[in-house]
Amino acid sequence: MRFLLPCLLATLAACASATHHDLPDALKDATPMTTKGATLTVLGLSCPNCATNIDLSLAALPNVQDVSVNLDTGLVEVEFRDADPKPSPLQLATAVRNSGFTIVAVKGR
Amino acid sequence: MLRPLHRIAPLAVLGLGTVAIAQEPINTTAATQPGVGRLVIREQFRWLESNEGFEPGAGETTEFQSWTSVFYGLRHDFALGAELPIRALDISPGDDDLDHGSPRFLAKWRFHRADLEALDTERASLIAGVRAETDDELSLTPGFASDSNDPILGAVYTTVRGRRGFNGALVGTFASDGDPDEIRYDAAGLYRMSPEVFAADTEAGWYLAVELNGLYESNGDNEVMFSPGLMYEARRWTGELSVQLPFLSEVDHRPEVDWTLVLGFRILL
Numbered sequence A: 001m002r003f004l005l006p007c008l009l010a011t012l013a014a015c016a017s018a019t020h021h022d023l024p025d026a027l028k029d030a031t032p033m034t035t036k037g038a039t040l041t042v043l044g045l046s047c048p049n050c051a052t053n054i055d056l057s058l059a060a061l062p063n064v065q066d067v068s069v070n071l072d073t074g075l076v077e078v079e080f081r082d083a084d085p086k087p088s089p090l091q092l093a094t095a096v097r098n099s100g101f102t103i104v105a106v107k108g109r
Numbered sequence B: 001m002l003r004p005l006h007r008i009a010p011l012a013v014l015g016l017g018t019v020a021i022a023q024e025p026i027n028t029t030a031a032t033q034p035g036v037g038r039l040v041i042r043e044q045f046r047w048l049e050s051n052e053g054f055e056p057g058a059g060e061t062t063e064f065q066s067w068t069s070v071f072y073g074l075r076h077d078f079a080l081g082a083e084l085p086i087r088a089l090d091i092s093p094g095d096d097d098l099d100h101g102s103p104r105f106l107a108k109w110r111f112h113r114a115d116l117e118a119l120d121t122e123r124a125s126l127i128a129g130v131r132a133e134t135d136d137e138l139s140l141t142p143g144f145a146s147d148s149n150d151p152i153l154g155a156v157y158t159t160v161r162g163r164r165g166f167n168g169a170l171v172g173t174f175a176s177d178g179d180p181d182e183i184r185y186d187a188a189g190l191y192r193m194s195p196e197v198f199a200a201d202t203e204a205g206w207y208l209a210v211e212l213n214g215l216y217e218s219n220g221d222n223e224v225m226f227s228p229g230l231m232y233e234a235r236r237w238t239g240e241l242s243v244q245l246p247f248l249s250e251v252d253h254r255p256e257v258d259w260t261l262v263l264g265f266r267i268l269l
Helices: A004-018 A048-059 A089-098 B004-017
Strands: A037-043 A064-070 A075-080 A102-108 B039-050 B061-075 B078-091 B096-100 B104-115 B121-131 B150-161 B164-173 B182-194 B204-217 B222-234 B237-250 B259-268
Touching: A037 A089, A048 A064, A048 A075, A048 A089, A048 B222, A048 B259, A089 A102, B204 B237, B222 B259
Parallel strands: none
Antiparallel strands: A037 A075, A037 A102, A064 A075, B039 B061, B039 B259, B061 B078, B078 B096, B078 B104, B104 B121, B121 B150, B150 B164, B164 B182, B182 B204, B204 B222, B222 B237, B237 B259
């Protein structure tokens, strides 16, 4: 019994590490964006609390000035500061994925 | 003949839950977790009343509990958490008693996630952990404290469809010291009362929660509580209020709980 729980936790951690929600190729671009902002299309935003998970993750990226999440449409508007480097599509997509949601598109604007 | 509560409760859970919402219910574990590097702190106060005592012929029992839990997101699909219960017991006749229960240490792995629409999602998680050894304490809640390290294992499912949500959970705690094992089986339906439609400037929502919270013990005791509740979910915090009433009570080894009042909040950091 003493060893059961550590083994169980290790198994869970290994399972978690082995599970990849791979990003689409279009979102793996690591080149910093050159636009003033970006519009992200996100799925699974089921509650105001969920939106904050995304807000906080995106706001922590370099030169992100403001984040606005529309729960009904799944559109996340990100405003960049007028400074470089701006975040890349890969950074934006990873921040959304790490918040626990599915990102399907990043468009500069 | 079925009492009115027995007719209404399952219909209410199914009625709210058939098309679903992913907010975390008040008394049911959900397949939700904080994002990577985020912390959720939850504080829940529970007031339990029983007309019975722990000894035969004893008077009524009142218990106040505080459950503090913390969950931290390690990966997008993996979180670690800890939970510490404290309780004040008022036995009539008898002395008041203040003590802590067994801390719980938990890991949650979300092995399934299907985000279907902007709002809609389906998630399932496995939970594993331990209820850590402490002094055995009297409580109206079975397993509140244990004098052995007891494994916890369970599975939870959460789905959201627009304004409605459903959560189901099956979590077992397996006592190592001869105390009865506990299987908790819960179902919860949630309905977003307001706003009807989310917008870019939506800051909060009101939710109606209806839950059936079951507990089976390997000594044969079995109870199901019907738990209607109300939740206010803002962007960084959630307030929750719920009442638990006996729906099914086949309890011979401990005092039956007549009702429980639950008041809590959660903060996302």
